[in-house]
Amino acid sequence: MAYNSRRTWILMIALWAGVLPWFSGGTEAVAILISATGFLIAAFLIWRSKEAVSLRGDLLVYASLALIGWGSLSLLWSINRYQTVSWLLLWSLALM
16 A cells, blocks of 8 residues: 555544544544444555555554553553443454
8 A cells, every 4th residue: 555545545544533532632422432433444545555455464463462561551640440441441452
């Protein structure tokens, strides 16, 4: 996927829409809906790309571990630790 392609820009906007509600707390139903929709569109675009089919599995494991590591580090400044731990458990189960 080229960096100037239309699909790449849509993917970046979808990921941005998925992450943006987290910066404002993200506990409202509308924020969760926006986040889930952004991640669903991003996952669909990644799944449909030809490059994702040829990825090795260890790259996905390293990316998932980096995400879990970042989430664990965010426990230091997180206000709602219960929700952070529940997200970490969800990501850990998805990694398995």
